[in-house]
Amino acid sequence: MSIPQAMRQPPSLKLASNLFLLFWLILAAFPLVWILAMSFKSPVDAFSASAWDVLRGPRTLSDGHGLSVVDIVLGVAVIWLSIKAGTRWLVPMAAGEGTLQRIFSWAVIALGFALLFIIGFFVIVPWVAEPLNASLGPLGRPVLGLTTQHYESVWIDNAFYENLQNSMIVTFGVVTVSLTVGTLAGYGLARSGSTLAFWILIIALIFRALPHSVLVAGYLPVFINSAEILRPILGDNAPTLYGQPLAVIAVLVSINQPFTIWMLRSFFQSIPVDLDESARVDGCTHFQAFRWVIMPVMWPGVITTGLFSFLLAYNDFLVASLLLDASNQTMVPAIVGYFNRETTTTDQVEAIAAAVSITAPLFLLVMIFQRQIVSGLTAGAVKG
Amino acid sequence: MKFKTFAMFVGPSILLMLVFIAFPLVTVLVNSFQVTQPIFTTQTVETCTPGFVTQTCTTSVKTVPVLDEAGNTVTTTRWVGLSSYANVLGGDRLTRALSNWDIGAVLRIDFWKALRFTLTFTLITLPFVLALGLAVAVVVNNAARSIKGPVIFVSLLPFIITPVIGALSIRWLFYGDGIVTIWLEALFSTDLAVAANGWAVEFLMMFYRVWHVAPFAFVIFYAGLQTVNQDTLESAVIDGASRWERLRYVVIPHLMPLIVFITLIHLMDAYRAFEEVIGFSSQSHRITLQYLTYDFLQPDDAGNRQISSASASAMLTMIGVVILLAAPLRRTWRDHRGG
Structure with missing residues (x-):
């Protein structure tokens, strides 16, 4: 394709543009x-x-x-x-x-x-x-x-693999639960034009803006005393939720829910309603139509949303550091122990090695799922 | 869709949000008005030490926490009204500082310090994020097709990386004898101590935030640039518009909804900035509102957490969120009723 004369760029502009690009790439990559x-x-x-x-x-x-x-x-x-x-x-x-x-x-x-x-x-x-x-x-x-x-x-002497294990439990739990709950809700919201659905979305948007520490301030006293609070219901096996990875999963899933349903809703809206209607005409219930007709074409959206859930859970510092015990942390809060301890330069380099270890999986993730990440970022913007 | 089916689809999600978002908000509100403390009693204790002729005995009055049969401390919860809020806002220190018209003293109180920093942080980073994002988007759009993929890959890295780690990676370049500090020292032949200087730390925190969020703005603007109407651009060329004028009068108006979107997201996210404080260990210089709540929630040396103050500061933080969202929400509501 030839570019019209007037749109063609003079070499100086081209040079400046590429120099700026180079500058940005160095700026973006240099610290890492x-x-x-x-x-x-x-x-x-x-x-x-x-x-x-x-x-x-x-x-x-x-x-x-x-x-x-x-x-x-x-x-x-x-x-x-x-x-x-x-x-x-x-x-x-x-x-x-x-x-x-x-x-x-x-x-x-x-x-x-x-x-x-x-x-x-x-x-x-x-x-x-x-x-x-x-x-x-x-x-x-x-x-x-x-x-x-x-x-x-880092990995052998300081047993960083235990933190990795915690991180994996938390991220796996968050991704599976929030996708399961989120796809159902996203589908329901996308296919219902009622005022109730609108209000749910608006309230979810407000919830999305809440600082996480506000919510954790609400959980912390309840979680620490949960054994006593739950005793009348569950008897003596009532668990103390503080320090449980399951509690962190529940909290992160809920914090993530507003974002998940907004994103999945926008993906579901891009699937034509005719598809469910023809399935309904063929005798499917709403749920069957969702499961057998909509979900098979929805996987790109689900994978993209799953990626962002993964990132939220993997990158979380605040929730895990407050709700888990210091001896039983996920990777990101654990690294703070390293650089707060940095008395010798060896400790500092160990902290750096731990930081690189945490970053490496993310690097692979971007490499494999670049297209999905870009589409996920733009999905929210284009459809509001 | 019938209401019952709708409820079945949406139910689990709503339940989660009610239990883990709405309910905590209520407890935070309630907790901010009350204080839970262990009950203390005073005991008279007589301690005797063997002396030379007779025992030396001293009696002293000690304050000890009351224990129940199981050995746990008994706590009491008192309704304290607004006193936790007054505490967080600075109490007497605030009134004294205000009556002297001493802004500096006000800004030394943790809450106002955090508020000042959070607001300047949010507002100053915003234009830089928009400008850098747009510039990178225009430049990448202009680049050869073959390098676009790798360029987008590298550009996404600062955004995808764990925020604490991203902040740390920049901290290690500057703090102590970081390599960039050494370069700057050589360039200006001075001695720099970045970590000791509050303003330098503040600048680094803003720099990190722009570095971290600009890729997000870039991706969105880049997607927007693909949909610019080519006919409008061509007619602008025929009308003799320069490149700058085309960008100013055709491209930017086209991107306006995206600019609003990024602004909204950025305001929400920067307002709850937190990871910067951890990554740059800036507690002694600069704190954010979210860090203030976090700090109250951390156990102190005796293992107590200041739940009441944390709740009060959380509620005060919420006021900001409400103000932030009021305008866009009003617009959405108008659109919904109109459309």
Whole structure:
């Protein structure tokens, strides 16, 4: 397609535009790239005054943790091959009849992919690299300082996997419950034009604006004393809700509900009403029409909303830090313990390594679901 | 759809919202008017120490909490009216400061400090978010098709990342001998102590917020730019409009509903800013309204939480939300009745 003469841009404008783009990309990525680089270096390098030293890590290298040119080339090759293999062969394999099968095959493929990558990266590469390093002389000498010791101390010595486990319980619970409850409500609201539905939506909008600490101020006394409050109903097994991941799930689902129903409603509205009507003519009840006719075409919307529920639960700091015990936290509140403790620079680099560990899954998430995230962000805006 | 079917679809969601949003609001309102405290009694305790000839005995009066049979402290709940609110607002300190016309003293009271910061934070970041978002959207729209995907990927990162971690990643660039601080020091050949300077911390918190929200504005504006009417643009070209005029008079009016939308979302979210305080550890310099409530809810050294003050500050925070939402809600209601 040729661009009309008058719309064509002069080179100076093009240059300025691309320079600004470059500036924005650096601004957006630099803090994240930088903590990634710092997390692999010994503390002296990580907090070095010279940016070049932070990237190259001379001190880490002299401590005996380094990669040679051969290691780097092999590592990059394995990563590149895995990405290629993943997108070229594995993703098409994930096709299947029905949604459950598709989700299942996705899960199997993701696991298999992760396994292959781990074997390739941590077993085969060192195995191949060792003799190569010894035989290739200057190419085999370590040039880039890099150490995983901070990750080891975060994950193994400080048992960060327990926090990961809590985070996984909370996020899984929040996503499943809020989608189940939210799709039902979103469908009901999208298909009912009544004033009651309008008011429910408006009240949900007000609820969305509430600061979370306002709500937690309401739960906290009730949750701490819940054993006594619930005793008349549940007898002596009445649980203390404070410190229970289940309580956090319930709270996050409810906090998330207003947003979920607004988003799902806007997705349901984009599905023509004719579809339910023809199903109803064929003798379906409302619920059957919803389950067998609407839901199959609704999956993109559900996945998008699920992503945002996941983000809310995964990124939550306030609710978990107030409603869970300090010894039994999810990942994000747990990291505060690290940087509040930062007495030595080693502690600081460990905090950075923990931060990178928390960010890595989000990075993958954006990589895989970029399109869904963009469509979810715009869904709210376009339809109000 | 019949009411019964509607109720069955919407029921679970409504129930959750009633139990976990509406009900807590009521308890917060009630709690803000009452104080729950352990009951204390005074006991006379005689302690004796062996002396040289006779025992030395001293009697002292001690305050101890009353315990029930199970060994728990007995608490009492008193109706205190507005005194928790007065406490949060500063009480005597506030009246004294107001009678002296001393604004500085007012702003040293936690609540007013938090209010001042939250409002300036919300209002100052807003134009930057809109401007940066729009600029990036225009530039990405202008970029070659092949690089758009990766560019959008990188641009989304600041928005998707966990807010506390995002704030931390910027904190580590500046605090102490962070790399950017070192660069700035070399550039201006001065000594900078970012973490010790309240205004520097405030600037960093705003910078973080713009960095974090601009991608959201960008994605929305970018979607909006795809639907700009090309015919209008072409006729503007024929009429001799410059690029700037086309942006000003064609594109921006087209994006106006989106600008309103982003403004509304940003006001709601920035008003309840919280993660910045944690990420930048700015408690001693700058706090937000939501952090104030959070702080009251944290157990103190004796393990007590100031539920009543927390509830009062939560209710005061709510007033701001109501003011914020009044205008857009009135408009929605008019639209609903009209449409």
